[in-house]
Amino acid sequence: MQERSIKLGIVVAEFNYDVTNLMLTKALAHAKFLGAEVKVVFKVPGTFEIPLAVKRLLARDDVDGVVTLGCVIKGETKHDELIANQLARLVSDLSLEYNKPVALGVIGPGATHDQALERVEEYSTRAVESAIKMVKRLRDVEKEGEGTVVVE
Template sequence: MQTLAVNHQGSHLRIGIVQARFSDGIGSHLRESCIRKLLALGVQEDNITVATVPGALEVPLVLQNLAATEQYDALIALGIIIRGETYHFELVSNESGAGVTRVGLDFNIPIANAILTTENDDQAIARMNIKGEDAAVVAVEMANLLADIHHADAAE
């Protein structure tokens, strides 16, 4: 039996981040906590690319274009969708989530989806730092796991 080890060492990885600017105060904290954690995991600052877009619905298109360059080992989606009084919340949440997932599967690249969906600003503020850090850990771990799978496959 072969067990692929969890690996949070990011010194060799290139990471792309796409952040929705809607609710930018919270989004900026989400991005900052994510980048701090990436650096703590060894990702070199020069190997982190950040792009911002107006809102969560625009995130998948930029992720897709970053993935198409084949220059990244993993991508991270950041943003906040806060419930309002209309159906728009569900539309944006569902479509952005589906788009992020589709890009990852279509391009075979791990994408840490940290687009928060909350009822209000207080919930988003309570989650922004931990979810930014979580996204960094997920991106590094998944990039390393896929590399290990490809190396194991090539060795057979």
């Protein structure tokens, strides 16, 4: 039996667009390279708005998993920590609620602009890989009547 294709949604924050646009370009290219189909790219104003978009995409039948892309640059206060911590918790909760993977490809908190630029490829490609691997592994676990399943 042929394996079903993996369909992803990508949510990308427009804040720090010089970084996140590069992340989106890398993520799209890597998903294509890995044979996944990106069904929708949902652009949101900032990282804080990512969870609502993730929830909408997870509710779609044509999305197996979601990749989040954003960049939270360190400022003069701890606002970056607040945003990044809440984001991580909320998207993790949504993944559990919808039983679909959500990969966290968000640079920060604590990153400078230069550090963010250095991490564009690493964070975007790893997030895509994570989402794809989790979709595959969840499918493997769901297989019934096929003996022992090693999920790796």
